[in-house]
Each structure stands twice: as structure tokens, then as C-alpha cells.
Amino acid sequence: MSGKVGIVIVSHSPDVAKGAADMVRQMVGNDVPLGFCGGNPDGGLGTSVEKILAAIDQAWSEAGVAILVDLGGAETNSEMAIEMLPDERQGKVVICNAPVVEGAVMAATESWGGSSLAEVKKTAEELSPQ
Amino acid sequence: MRTSAVAPPLDRFIDTLAQRIVAASEELTALDSAIGDADHGLNMKRGFEAILAERASLVAKPLPDALKAMGTILVMKVGGASGPLYGTLFMTLGKELPADPSVADAARAMAAAMTALKARGKADLGNKTMLDVLGPLADHLGSGGASFASIRKLAAESAAATVPMKAIRGRASFLGERSIGHMDPGARSSQIMIDAVCDVLEGKA
Secondary structure, three states: OOHHHHHHEEEOOOHHHHOOOOOOOOOOOOOOOOOEEOOOOOOOOOOOOHHHHHOOOOOOOOOEEEEEEEHHHHHHHHHHHHHOHHHHHHHOOOEEEEOHHHHHHHHHHHOOOOOOHHHHHHHHOOHHHH | OHHHHHHOOOOHHHHHHHHHHHOOOHHHHHHHHHHHOHHHHHHHHHHHHHHHHOOHHHOOOOHHHHHHHHHHHHHHHOOOOOHHHHHHHHHHHHHHHHOOOHHHHHHHHHHHHHHHHHHHOOOOOOOOOHHHHHHHHHHHHHHOOOOHHHHHHHHHHHHHHOEEEOOOHHHHHHHHHHHOOOOHHHHHHHHHHHHHHHHOOOOOO
């Protein structure tokens, strides 16, 4: 796909993940690779390493992938998913310390402009209190 | 403590661990509803039911490979932060333990698991987590004077000691001072697993 940084949204709730992805699509159209997932392996509230790996795959870009997460388990499971990626992909995926909805929209907008993975992460993280 | 001559078969470990965790599911979820998101019992039950579903292939493996495979199942199936955390525990023990471990091997493997878990959870002792049960166990095993009775007693005391702690990590940390007064669900599930392993090694389960 494009050389733009991919965005992955990981929420405990499938509805939140899809809603945030809808907002990203409205902002940046289809130019930014996007993956999203929510829910535990049974479909209840939670997160799943398997689903996160699939979402990273869906949003894959050689420019890298920025992951936005909501609560604790989403971050821990995303870190685990990154470690399970093939070596050549591991260094190209980062988790942003940012609110999931606003962070996803800001990160996608930055990616749409052609920014690097580091710039995308920095822009998303400007939303977090330091 | 046991010698290699009486090492119990792997199926007894798997069955006993799974039975105890499934039986404690409601208790763990109740603890988690007080200070977390009320899913610890359900998540751990899902993870260990997934382990039971793979029982036949797990029991055919040498201990280190079986532990690594159990860790991977927990990572993939639990669905909460406890998946990567307990997954890291089992995978690290699988990497560090020989097929027929001594107490000294167990002490060294638990110490390695503590390092891995601190990194995975970005947590440390005193943060009101499973580390507050597993850390003292690692030290106790390393002391050379551990008995089944002393291990069970230490695990129970360590889990109880999380009650007055204030949570620093995880969802419970959002509650701040209000997390004080409740036992940490991860500390309790760790205690349950330690009891289960002692019971199997001692021939009581």
C-alpha cells in the first residue's frame, strides 16, 4: 500500500475501536493504512494478542505502524504482540502514550501528511500530560 | 523436598492448576470487581480451559516445552493483562528450568521470571501485584530452607500483605487510596497456583 505510517487502534471495546476507526477514516480517507480491534478472544470486553497481530498486519506499512491503546491490558497485550512479530517488523511498530480516540485521529492526520513514524508518535503524544 | 525419582507426571500439574483456577474464578472476579475491572477470574478461567483443550499435546512434551506452550496459550487466550503476565511467567520458567528440576533450579528460574515480569508489567515489589507473592517465593526458594509448609505459609501471608498496599500499576491504580483494603486478585491467583504446585509435588493432589 502507501508509504504512509499505519495506525492501529486497540480498545477493550469492539465498539470503541470501530468508532475511533470511523473517525480516522472520516479525517484522512483511505490513504492511511488502518487496523483496529477490540474485545477478548470470546468477544467480551478485553483485548486479544491474536486480534492485535491481525490488526498490525492489516495496517502494515514499510514506514512503520503506530498503535493507540486505551487501558492497561491493551498496552500489555500490544507489547506482547510486538514481541511476537518477525524480527524485521519489530523495530517498526511503536505504542503511543496518548488517548486512544484523539491520539488515533492526530496520528493518522500526521501520517497522512507523510511524516515519519517518530513524528507520528510525537504528535499523538503531545495530547498526553507530560 | 522431592527428588527426581518421585517427580509427578505433567498431567497432574496441568489438571490441578486448571481445576483450582477454574474453581476460584468467581472469587478472583469478586476481588477484581473491588479494585479492577471484574474480569480476572473469567480471563484466567478462559486461559486454563484453553490449556485443558490442548492437554493431550501438552502432556506429551518435556516439562520445559510444556511450560512454554502453556505460556503461549495464556498469552493468546486470556484477553486481559494477566495473559501476557502469566504467559511471561510460564514461558520464562520453561526457558530456565531443566526437564527434571531441583529446588535450586526452581529458585534460579523464579528469579529470572521475576526480572521478566517486572519488565513486562513495568512494576516492582510493593505495587500490589502478583510480584508481591512471586518475589518472596523466589527469595525463599533461593534461601535453601524451603519446605512445602513454609512455601504455602509464605504465599498466604504475601497475598494477605497486598491488602493494605496502594496499587501503583494496572486498573487498580486509578483508584489510588481507595485500592487500599482489598487483596490484589493477581496476588491471590499466584497464591492459588503455588498451593496447587505444592499439593501436586507433595502427592496431595
